[in-house]
Amino acid sequence: MEIRILGPIEPAVPPKPAQILAVLAVECGKIVPVDRLIDLIWGEEPPPQARKSLQVHISSLRRAGLPVEHRAAGYVLNAEPESVDLHLFRRRVADAGDEADLKVKAETLHQALGLWRGTPVVFAQTLEVQRLAAAEAWADAELALGRHSEVVDPLGAFVSEYPLAERLRGQLMTALARAGRRADAMRVFRETRRVLVDELGVEPGEQLQQLYRDVLEGARDSRRNYLPRDAGDFTGRDRELSRLLDSDGGVWWIEGPAGVGKSALAVHAAHRLADRYPDGQLFVDLHSPSGALDSLLRAMDVPSARIPESAEERAALWRATVSGRRVVIVLDGVTSVSQVRPLLPGSPGCLTLITSRSRLCGLEGVRRIPLDVLSSDEAVTLLRRILGDDRVSAEPDQADEVARLCGYLPLAVRITGARLAGRAHWPVSKLVRRLADERSRLDELVADDLAVRSSLELTYRALDENARSAYRIFGFLGLPEVPSFLWMHLLDEDVLDQLVDARLLDVIGSARYRMHELVRLHARELAEAEDPQEEREDLVRRAVVAALSTVDGLTEQLFLAVPRMQDSLGIVATAARPTDKDAWFAREESLLTRLVERAAELGLAEIASQLAEVLVFAWFGLRNRYEAWERTHTAALEAVWKTGDLRLEAVLRCSLGQMYYKRDNLVEARSWFDTAQTLFVNLGDKRGEAVAMNGIGMVCRDLGEYPCALEALGRARELLESHDTEGVGHALYGIGSVKRELGDDEGALGTLTLAETTYRAAQSRRGEALAARGIGLVHRARGELDLAEEHIVRAHEMVAGTGDELLGCYTAQAWAKVLLRKGSFDPAEELLGTAMNGCRDVGDRFGEALVRRTLGELRLAAGDHHGARIVLTEALASFTDLGLPLWRARTLRDLGAVHARLGEGAGADRCWGEAAELFTRLGTREAGEVHQWRTRWHRLVSR
Template structure:
């Protein structure tokens, strides 16, 4: 437990116990005699029952969990010194004294001072002296590092706390003077003299008076500091700043996109380095090299009449003026190397900091510092420094969202902070709502003379027209990234690279281009204002076609309630197939999903629908990517509604029904299929009707509505016969599985063998494997275990060749159950463990519940009745959540067996009664087996798991 005494005692306890704890903490690990404790706590007049009171207070500390122990001579706090803030403070100070590295010394002392939270309740005066000494040592280290401006505010706080500490006041004077605030430094001296005379009746010491004379003398010196004001809320850039502060001069090129904080970094570094470059700190906002030289020469006190007309002579005079001097020069807003060359000093003792939005080359011996946006924590910290910790702390999640909506761009964060600071009545959440609308976000990012839009305009207007057009097109696409298989069909690579050089695009691995969110909004805004609508729509349409040329070649046959409607989609497949399909789709999913949404947003309903449907058969349906599946189809469906294309609506509704079917949302899936079927009937589209009926049939089968299932699947088979072998195979599989559940084994075998042949004809290995598994399940139900194993093993081996890991989990479960019936428990457990992990990885709730139930049967077979009850109860909860009555009944039957074998006859009867009622209502094969259960699983008897 940590004990804190440098301020209010923590953990919090009543006042007297707090004092006792503080004393013991000061002597952490040492015995404090009882008499000394009494003297320190109660002074010269302790109460008559002081020892008794001490014992009571010690007891309260122990009740609070504090490790206070009684020893023969007194009491001791049994804790590590590092767990007491006072001792941690002293250790940090000692480490700081032992190091010669200024930066480490400053960090250690700063960390030590952070431990203080207020006035200690004991030994306050003594401890305060230690704090003051640490503070003075920390300020010395910071001054030596040149951090003068940053010290002024914390020094002011220390001086207010220790008004008679002359050394602190002298340090404050030094920091002010070195930051160029000599008038303020002299004011501090006058204030110090008044306090010392009034309070102590003495004059300031000789050291402070000499410092005052030095400052006064320096005030008469014409120091050339032309830097803009340093940002008091400068945040982040620790690594970049460290490079600048520890470098050896020369030329540094700070590059980055608009609004990223290039100028802020350069100015901040120049202020910090002012002492190292005492001959001048200059700043030039570049327009032309000639004008810049004129400004620099005037800053070096060259009279107007001495400044030559020709740029070459000005450059020579400039180099002569800074020759042998130590000057730091900030050249802000450089757009070309030709601007820079005449301005570079010839003296090796000078430092030149260049800021540029361009990624330029051709300048020798330059140190480059590329800047990107702030980290998320840094952006929130910047917002807090502008707005105040209280307002950000009151709405931390909203502040984080503001930073995200600003794209972590420092300029945007600074603008939002300024807007909120000027509107004290606004909660942070109000600005979040205003920024959330992409169409007006740039309008919100304006505060006085700061605006993200105008900052981007400067860069944009400097581009050639073909580059500006590419910028607008890129932004209008609205994609998070533009991979090569898209941009190669849309934009010229050389033009894109010019946008990279202008820092309006970033390039990532594998030739992928990325645009910052706020830059994208600006580019889209310009596209909508400057480019014709048909050009913009054609761009998005061509992007979809480019995506289809790759994705359509990656589609696979799936066992789905809804087969792919080939006649609704054009097959392009002109691009090369990726070597690793899964890795490719995992990388491209967000781009492809957004592309569908963008096409739908523009009303390109058919185009959006086409890509959305292809993605189901290429990726979404294969890997259960439900969120992207729903996003793309919902967006496409909204576009279709606007066009009134009823057939496309029906197609998309079928696909959404399938998505919900795979997610085990059966009631919702039924609703989507029903509406689609009605639409297809209205269109007299027999094939579409059959596809919808296939979906309805599979949903009814899973819900245990077998007559409805057989009717729907039979209708689908009839409509699809002769024109869709795969659709017929789907219907046959569904019919066969229903016949199996109803105990019509011979019919089920015939139908499932027919389905297997139909799948083979359609070249659907997945479907063929699923039908083979179905045949195996019938043989297993009949007790024909060798035949069952033959079929499910064949199914499992077929699935392994397709790469369908989820279907592999189902064939593994079927195989494991056959092994379980045969008494081969160890290999069965291995298969089930693999299957459970596979179902869990893809979020397949049905599969996970199915495997859990089988694991319960495995425990039952092995005599672990308590374990079986636990696992089966978990599976039962899942079936209840899914609304699947047949599987709930089967699990209740097994759970009853576990109760019976444990000797819990009442528990077994409860489970079996409910299971029997469900089987009877559903009319499944198990309804005829009910009378055998009690004989099959007698209490503590031999098991024969079914």
């Protein structure tokens, strides 16, 4: 049952029972002594039968269904407090007091005041005081929300009820003035003065009189707008700006690195919100913190004579001055929370925007807005707004490049825009060329009083010496990111956290740090100016060693023309292996590549070469990462040339030869191997010579130059016999594969079997699998399909255990070809589909062409002649581009069969004729099979 006592009593009962109910409701759930009830109901002279009358009235309340119970000492209303409107009112007022959201606060107080329906029958004076306090709190919240016009009428009604409530009248004056009704506001003051003088014989208080003077003078907001000029070309930050514009005041901490646009956002938002904060729009530059409170007080028209000396007293006066007012304050360049605390207004109607390069820590009730650089589109839009659409549209790609070279940092983009705007004759491309040089980029990012370098310098000089040193170290490394496996060997985590707090570093992922490009250039500049060269080079050397200790533990045996020269490079793995190697290298590849280049830039040729070479066997060679392979080795080779170390040059040339070999650029690969071989011979390095000869032999094999291949591979085997078991296996495999192509099946089987045994002795599972596949190919060429499948399946299973997905594609293709020759087309096609996807994933052009040709053979065998023509034509084009005569000939032979099956005799003759010429010139096994083609398809061609 609901009980209402804030007005006429409900439920309706006779007057005396109603009074008793009201008293019990005020003390709901508590025992009210009989004597106190009698005193409250009948006063100091109760009737003789007051106790009996009380009992009668209580009985009537019970008959009305009200839960009034008798206790030893008196009576109690046994109900939930929220069932009584007074207690519900008090609960809502208390909730509003704890509420930070002004909208919720105002609505909660409005609901509380809505429970009142008139004058209470008991305790009226006390309860009215509570209602007045709630009304004033509600008005404060509404005014803080800028609802000036909306509150005029309700405030007028409250003033009529409480004519002597001076604060309430002041709120009405404020609402009228802010609603543009200055004359009405002054009339309220005059009426207030008359009522106070007539009723109480006193003048209005100082606060109300000051309010009157403000209204009388008018234009309060224009006198107190101390904001810097708003940027007319303000760009981006839509989400952050929306949060600020939708806010209901409070304190906001806008944080971000130097030049990211913190001040621009705060000032822009303050200008947009000026109408909602008409009592003042203030700006304080805390880069120069002295006198901040003095400046704020003077901005609010506090006379100098009233400003106290002590900071504590000034802070108290500041809070009193803005109490009840709507003020937006921008505190720019805050470096610590201690700077901010004395400057925060106590009034809920104020908005404080703090900008800082430091991360928030220890300030209660603050909302945080972190800023990062602009998006690429936003950065170009900002440039467009500064320069004009015509200049940017004339060179859109160059504008994109300017934004990129500026690192999408608003300050840098604004500076470049200002420079171009002041030089109408400059094309955008001219500034691109000037910004492209890292060494002078910060020199270019200066325009009048704007400079990226000086902005960063301010943050840097505020650091302690340890943090400054870490900043220079991070910059000199030249890496955009530094993961834990590097920094743990170079830097202290606590010091790095200082750089994070100063917004000179960002944390990404787990214990991984990133530095903005322009910040890195500044840090590198300082390192080169302040740190000795020996220390700088030692830093990079230690970073490379840290990388080596991790990467070397991830190397694997690969079947390469150039076996890894680990023993001569002297690398020792000491770091723990990442649990997911592929994911780790995918994440770290660009960083490791850049680290090799950085070491090479500094002339650290040997250690740059070491890391470059280890990366081949850990990742580049395994996953065909050709671009990174080429970048690292080219950079290392340039450093080696300067040192004159011919042996390291030969090693790197061999590796580049291998890279071109794997990319199917055989002519280029041969050139690198030839030069490396000459260098090794001149150095008297037998093992190096063998490595280069192995590479030359594999290139010659693929080019169809079989005598050269056998000579080179035989020489490699001879040189490696007592030095490198795995290298011998490589040579034997090459020799066996050449014998297979030449039709020397017995020689091929013997050599490949020996290669398999040799690989097994070297514990090279990849080599063993490759040799097993080669043996299977010999049996397949001889028509021994069961034996072929046995060896190839064994090879495929071994490869699966090594994780070499590309070699698995080749074993899958070989197996599929056996299956299609057995007539098992569906499983063959499934294997070929998997192989094709794998080759495409790593960009293996030869593998794709090989699988495509096999698919053509499958279509031909299955009777899909048109489908076979399509895929075989594509394979032929690929083999022609790759310069592989044997595979071109084999594909022409198959295309000739397609033409024959389609009854196209001329087409068949043309393809077979060219194929026969190639096979004869190469001297391969197919040269002896030419006469069989026409016999086999003669009947079909003659139809």
